[in-house]
Amino acid sequence: MQRIILLLVQLLFFVLILTLNAQDQEIVLKGKQLFGSMEARHIGPALMSGRISDLEVHPTNPRIIYAGTAGGGVWKSSNGGTTFTPIFDDYVQSIGVVTLDPNKPDNVIWVGTGETWTRNSTSVGDGLFKSVDGGKNWDKIGFENSDRIAGIEINPNNSNEIYVGVLGALWGDSDERGVYKTIDGGKTWDKILFIDNKTGCSELIMDPNNPNTLYAAFWEFRRTAWSFNSGGYQSALYKTTDAGKTWNKIHNGFPSGKLGRFAFAVAPSNSNRLYAVLETENDKDNGLWRSNDAGANWEHLNNDFGLVVRPFYFSRIVVDPNNQDIVIKGGLNGSISRDGGKTFKSLGNMHSDIHDIAFAINNSDVIYAGTDGGVYSSRDGGGTMEIVENMPVSQFYHVSVDDAEPYNVYGGLQDNGSWYGPNSATGGVKAKHWNPVGYGDGFRVLKHYTKNIIYTEMQGAENVWRYDVDKKRIKTIQPLPEKGDPKLRFNWNAPMELSTHQPNRFYMGSQFLHKSEDMGDTWEKISPDLTTDDKSKQAQEESGGLSQDNSGAENHCTIFTIAESTLDEHVIWTGTDDGQVQVTKNGGKKWKNVTKNLNGLPKNTWCYHIEASVFDKATAYAVFDGHTSNDKNTYAYKTTDYGKTWQSIVTDDIHGFARSLQEDFVNPDLLFLGTEFGLYITVDGGKHWSKFENNMPATAVHYITMQKQTNDIVMGTHGRGVIIIDDVSPLREINQEVLNKNIHFFKTKPTVMKEKGGFASFFGSETQFVGRNPSSAAKIIYYLKKRHTFGKMKMEVFNDKDEKVATLKAGKAKGINIVNWNYRTKRPKVAKGKTFSFGGFTMPRAIAGNYKVVMTKGKETYEVPLELRYEDNGISLADRKEQERITKKLFDMTEDLAYMVYQIDQEIDFSTNLLKKITVEKLKVQKTIDQLNTLKETLVVTTGDNYVGTAEKQLREKLSDLYSKIAGTYEKPSKAEMLNLKAIEYRFNNSKSNYKSIKENDFSKLIKLASKTEVKLIEYKSFEEFIEN
């Protein structure tokens, strides 16, 4: 028996080894190991920036300011707010609060994630983070289920004593709410004030003059996909004076009944002066309250619009650190009082929706404001406001592209309208390159496939515009109710779609699918109500709680995504915000609800995106987002039978709920998934997913599209603008065979050498964001199984005559490496003068044709072909060849001159030496030296400097100027250029014969003279040796 057991064990072991070996053969590379040097680039825009949630100033250094954003992470300014830099890219980008440790403000930063301005589109947090090195590295401290953190307060006498106010979940019940305290720097936490699982801490303030006194505002609130409630009997303002042991409500003077969200502040210059802004059951009680006795009593001061507007969105009040009577309340425009809160006026013009304000520490004229449109600063006490121009934290809901060259990117933004702009521009993509195409909140923007017409919309399809770009003519075209129609329900972010089959076709979704065949002039409903039509989710006028808030943001039971198959125009998919997936195979005559076939998907989970496959008309992908039901799981499914059956394509590799998916159009196994925390890519149809993190922040990817000509992935992120990964075609080739090779070169298309240029303007770029352009270089792309660290590795380019034309910098990372060649060849060797000949720095462009790239790695050599082509832009081949011929001629002349000057320099040195050594015939030697010097002075500049002290141009300068002029163009040299060449040739020839005469008649005599001395004869380098060195 024992032997059998032993045998079994042995067998098991054998099987185990086998499986282990089998597993070994499969290479699964994740993230940076796979993507190597493939990098995302950001094109912003930053001109409208995006929502700022929290501002924090350094307590002692006025140059340093932090901005927490709604979806773009944490940004730091080290120059008093002129520019900001992102410092939190690897983590969740929705920020609640940023707090500096008052004892180590240069180093220790605490970030509570999860925005607390709880609009419908707000993202979610991922806990509490800490940096001990000024934001270079971060550790997660906990509070994983906190959803949103409103306050962090640190004892200025003890950095280990920290209080955290957790607002908690917006979309459901949660016990992780209230006030927490640590006395060991964050290792352990005690929940010291908790009300219930619906009420969270929305503001936590420590008395700046007494760390044992804290104030905590609690707010009862809840959002669903179709409604919002602010207020309840549990909302209250609490105070502790014993470091959190006991808490008491301080409501003496406040009305009874339900309360909503509080704004709260202590005047830093007087701990008895408190300000609170209340949301109550009665309008007359709303607004500003003040206490002059540290909360013992309250008096009501003001209920102006600026004080009471949308408390869930604006509940921040800030007191001037130097004057207890100057207070600013965030709001639609922001309101400032200089009389202790009795009267207010608006702050200077800036983007509306002010969420936070900060005063500079030692100059109250300097004020910073965080708005829905970025950070603003004032230098005149809030009178005028200036936007920070380098924060591309724009929040796109959607993105699309066209097929222009360069292609344009279209999309709409939270509170910032709709825009389109080029993905590249001379000198980079700047604010000025973006064109507005809509008002209000912007969402989907689509370019007509064949006409210069753009469709764009505002919230709830209140307006859908058809914009004729050439005629600059706008027409609104949203579907309108006809006789017998019920009220049309459009989502806040209403779906629109084009048809690849019929360019004038245009779809819109309310609860019905609307189709127009004439670009929106005539509409036809081609479906019944495709939603659940649940009446209990349609009472939006009751939304808001204590303050009604029916903006349209909660419209529900609506279609959210529409997909017409590119293979069959009769196959159309719709997905709704109440979780219904329906499909028609006959252009809308009959619809099938396939929702029940989605195994594992909770009922009514928002269908965010449906992607109709381009490979098979029965295949589609559906992405669901459950976060509005407090469900943050990832849901992405694939069907291959029109929705009869679905397979989940989600693995544990993915973090965060998903909103978007893009199928590659060449390799069906290559998919891109946008989640709330970034981009994931699979190369095997969803068996494994890798997070793409190369210059890609962990921002919410709301929409992904792919540009067909360039194979670019274009993402509309809700917090970091438009982010692009150029040419993802190498990913199509990734498979096990490739991953098992030591080196694999990916196929690349022939490179068309870019000739479009133009003038770049750099004005403003000192402080403005400039989007990075794609590289137009020829690319050599390869996979390395292992990072190259030891021994030589080089890469060289050879032409078809096997002449080396360029040396490139080989990429050495494990994974995918991209090496760029700007198709420039080596520059000429230029004659040595006193100053530089700038024209001589020009490198001739390579000639179109076939090249060979040779990579040497240790002892191994690899070769890969590369083809360059001319741009097809009307320049004839004969003209191009003439340009190349003349360039080559001038290149050779430049090097001939360099060699001639080299020889002359040698001869001058030699003669000067000789002069010192001889006693007879000195005059003869001196005369030769003078002759050589005189000649040299006509060949190269021998005086002056490189700026305005330049000397008169000599042959070298004239020659290299012409060389550079002709090498820098693509056309046949002009008549003027050829005449100039002739003149230079004439001068050069004269110089040559002059030189020959000096050499033969005068210098030769010196050689004879030298033979009688010890002066060494010149050992001239050959021309080739001279050029090489």
Next chain:
Amino acid sequence: MKNILLVLALAFFIGNYAQTSADDILDNYFENTGGKENWQKLEGIKMIGNVSGQGMEIPIEILQLKDGRQYVKISFQGKEMMQGVYNGKVLWNTNFMTQKAEEMTTEQTENFKMNQVKDFPSPFLNYKENGYQVELLGDETMEGAECYKIKLTQKPVLVDGKEEESVSFYYFDKENYIPIAVEMEIKSGQMKGQMMKSTMSDYDEVGGLYFPFSLTQMGGPLSIEKIELNPEVDAVMFEMPKEEETPPPVEEKK
């Protein structure tokens, strides 16, 4: 059985990991690249190579001495220009426009004296004596390779009049304990606050010590062709050239 194997493997891994400290990694690094003693003996290095930026190859010579003196010499069209020269007292550069020597700011020189002077041949070699701190922050993927991330804290420096920490992050390849990348904070100008990454590769042996022959910094690669140890130096090279007494005649500008 499988579980036991896994537990054993895990225990081994954790045990191993727990023991790894920044000092272990640095010791391994010095051991694998020639030995601490030999590094200590090094008096100077001269590197000859090219900096290239898309086709443009600029010959470069870098010289660093144990006493802190250093220079970078680059050649353009046969003209030699000195950059980042330290003569033991001040830092200076050649101005590109006038080709004359200009002294760098007092702040730059003082910052240099604070740290870089002691960094030869590696800031890790005598880091404790120099008053630096090192810390192992954990694992990170860099250049696709699994690395240890080590934080090096040097003496604080002055930036535009304000004192700032001087911190850099080194990535040591786990396979061989060789640094393959370093990140440093950009301290001033428009990119202030952003991290500048350099990568190192093509390590090879010179006189028993291993040096990277290829370095990249913000896309501008430096390839080294030759490294000379303990080179002979002419002290004059480090001194700021005196201005010519009679300026060269300048022709009238047209």
